[in-house]
Amino acid sequence: MTHSYKPRRSALYMPGSNARALEKAKTLDVDCLILDLEDAVAPDSKATARDQIVSAVSGGGYGEREVVIRINALDTPWANEDLAAAIKAGPDAILVPKVNTPADLQQVAHRLALGQASVGIKLWAMMETPLAMLNAAAIGACGRDPEVRLSCFVMGTNDLAKETRAQLNPGRAVMMPWLMTCVAAARAGGIDILDGVYNAFNDLEGFDVECAQGVEMGMDGKTLIHPKQIEACHAAFSPSEEEIAWARKINDLFELPENANKGAIQVDGKMVERLHADMGLRFIAIADAIAAHSKA
């Protein structure tokens, strides 16, 4: 089995209205950039932010970083112009906030399908409304629909807390059913999923704990709000040396002639099946992709 993998360990949001941040992003060691037109931008600054994002993305200079534009929600007065501007700018993906149903993504995909300029632009979906939690499987299934081009879920835990009135506390116990439902929906749809932001960006200890939780849940990476969160995020979401060594060891063991007809073997006192070897190959592919990404 072969794995292709695109590192999405970190996705840093920045307000489209903040020209300094848009420029600084070109120097940051981050996998993805989310240039925001939505919640980080005040209503009076929406037009300026839109212009600045178009000019920044069209101007390039972001190298290997995946560039994503977050537009305003589809039921706002800005969505239409945001979408036109995003298509013109030509980012790697457009992030649609407040998605409730597959129809929301189909509507945006329809706009993308109308123009040559949008060939290759993917869709990302914010999972942050009560309806999205109830429709997660159907929204995730858009990942299997080539016309919709959905490639990633992004958890919006702040909006989820606001809309459901559940509290966003350390440990996120009450959010766990929604987070794990979205992980399952993303996997069923064959797409990636990024964890929500950690608001207290000066609390790096708390951030480490939440990154570790995201890794445990099966998230592919985490969304960030400040450059100081990047390093710890990469450390958490990159396979460790021990994981890679273990992956190589069990794959080598299954290659041995004496194990050719075995589905399960014993390694260091543990049962290891071929599915574990496959999981190991994924770790190796991730590590290789990260190494290639850092060299670029």
Ligand SMILES: CC(C)(COP(=O)(O)OP(=O)(O)OC[C@H]1O[C@@H](n2cnc3c(N)ncnc32)[C@H](O)[C@@H]1OP(=O)(O)O)[C@@H](O)C(=O)NCCC(=O)NCCSC(=O)C[C@H](O)C(=O)O
């Ligand atoms: C939170 C901030 C407003 C803090 O800004 P500031 O006080 O300016 O921070 P610093 O002085 O510590 O900044 C140091 C340098 O780093 C640059 N910087 C800071 N943040 C960013 C960033 N996000 N991207 C790029 N560069 C950044 C500063 O320019 C300084 O650089 P230099 O001039 O060289 O010294 C700010 O961090 C910020 O605006 N963060 C992003 C906020 C945001 O985008 N929020 C919306 C997304 S979160 C969300 O909506 C989640 C979801 O939808 C949900 O529902 O949960």
Ligand SMILES: [Mg+2]
């Ligand atoms: Mg939100």
